[in-house]
Amino acid sequence: MAVVVGAVAVASAGCGAEPPQPTMRVFACWGPEAPRPDSGVITFTFLQHGNLISTASGAPDSVMSAAVPAGEATTIVANGEPFGEVGVEDGEVAVDEDGQSPGYYAVMGPGCPAPSSWAP
Numbered sequence: 001m002a003v004v005v006g007a008v009a010v011a012s013a014g015c016g017a018e019p020p021q022p023t024m025r026v027f028a029c030w031g032p033e034a035p036r037p038d039s040g041v042i043t044f045t046f047l048q049h050g051n052l053i054s055t056a057s058g059a060p061d062s063v064m065s066a067a068v069p070a071g072e073a074t075t076i077v078a079n080g081e082p083f084g085e086v087g088v089e090d091g092e093v094a095v096d097e098d099g100q101s102p103g104y105y106a107v108m109g110p111g112c113p114a115p116s117s118w119a120p
Contacts, residue, residue, distance in 0.1 A: 034060065
């Protein structure tokens with residue numbers, strides 16, 4: 001089982017810029033028991049309000065993740081098809097000292113490993 005972390009494009013802040021928005025982790029797994037795509041690869045796209053936040057690709061049994069802005073609903077698309085939506089619209093999300101929201105959201109297909117088995 002593999003855990004793949006998606007890439008997120010982030011611009012660096014300059015002097016006087018607002019602090020970065022807190023983020024949280026969203027996980028997705030297609031599932032080894034779901035029909036496999038012809039390519040053998042699943043590409044998850046993570047969107048908020050229709051805007052691309054991150055993408056991650058891997059084998060159908062891989063757990064993939066992205067750090068997304070906290071306090072926003074996140075839509076997950078798998079190989080161009082809707083896969084799920086997680087999160088809530090909440091501007092008052094609690095964060096730790098590193099600006100990370102504790103916990104995570106996950107959309108898991110059939111046969112995906114339990115969260116307790118994911119590598120850190």
